[in-house]
Every structure is written in structure tokens, then in C-alpha cells.
Amino acid sequence: MDDAERRSNAWNNAVHAEGTRAVFEQRAARLRRKILLRDFVGIAVPMLLAYLLGSEVFEPLKPYRSFAIGLLGLTALMQALLVLWSLLARWDEELAYDTNAARESYLLKEAWQKLGRGDSENLAVEYNLIGRQQSLADARDAGKGITESEKQFGLRNGLIESQRKCMCGAVPMQRKVPWRPKVECAACGGN
Secondary structure (H helix, E strand, C coil): CCHHHHHHHHHHHHHHHHHHHHHHHHHHHHHHHHHHHHHHHHHHHHHHHHHHHHHHHCHHHHHHHHHHHHHHHHHHHHHHHHHHHHHHHCHHHHHHHHHHHHHHHHHHHHHHHHHHHCCCCCHHHHHHHHHHHHHHHHHHHHCCCCCHHHHHHHHHHHHHHHCCCCCCCCCCCCCCCCCCCCCCCCCCCCC
16 A cells, blocks of 8 residues: 555545544533433432421421422432433443543544644554554444444534545535435435
8 A cells, every 4th residue: 555545545534533523422412411411300309308398497488388299209200210211321431431432533533634644754654553543443432333323424524524525426514414405315414
């Protein structure tokens, strides 16, 4: 393999690394929202208990006591279900993995772009080294079950980031796949 082919492959690998980064960053954002909801509901239960205890002392709070009891029961049930779901699905571990995978993919993208620009002393050695790092990252990510729609989302983001054409010949312009694309494409979703 000559240097021109290595640089071309490096640009392709940069697109895929950006796509992987976008997928894991999106997953991490979803998990952060779920964890925030779980934590908020966890704070609501003690606040409702404090209200109930306070309603015994402060006369103006008594009329709403029955409403607070019902809300407390509903909130406690919701908290229990969210905590159970987060423990079984291992949200905290998944968030840590997704965050690390996004960071690692970003670093790999930067390294591939540097090689693509030809900013290296020994292109062949650095290409092999980064290729091994990419293989290790891909092997770890393979077990996380990336769906077809996530692959499409990732490729679309990689193409937008690098302003490259998809195999359908179009350069995607928006992060989300259009509802009714003018050009249908299984890889990027179309434009």
C-alpha cells in the first residue's frame, strides 16, 4: 500500500470514527436525561414527605394533605421503578462506557485526519499503529449492539463533519434524516 492510498483510507476511517463518536454521544445524552429524571424523582419523594410532616404543624398546608399523600404514593412508585430499571439496565456503567467510547472515537478521528493531511513523519508506521487502536476500539464497540438506524445516523454525521459525498452521490446537509428524502439511500438516509 502506498502513501496516497493510506491517506485516502485515513480520511475514510476519520468519517467512520466521527460516526461512532456521534452514536455514542447520542446514547450518552439519552442516558443523562434518564438519570436526571431518576435523580429528580428521588429528590421529590423526601420533599413530599417534608410537606406531609410540615402540614401537621402549619395549618395553611392541611387542605392539600390528601393530594400530597396520593402524589407521594405515585412518586414513590415511579422512583422505585426508575431505580429498578436503572439498576437492571446498568445506566451508570453504560453512561461511563458511552462517554469513554465517544472520547476515544474523537481522538481516533483526529489521528486519522492528521494522517489524511499527511502530517506525519512516518506515514506507514503511524497508519499501522492507529489502525491497531481502531481495531481495538471497534472490537469493544461491537458488543454494544449498534442498530441500523444508529449506523445510518453515524455515517450521516461523519459525512456532514467531513463534507464528503455518500455512495448515493449526495452530501447530507442536516443531522436528522428528512421525513421524505428527495434521494433515498440506505447508507445515509438520503437528502
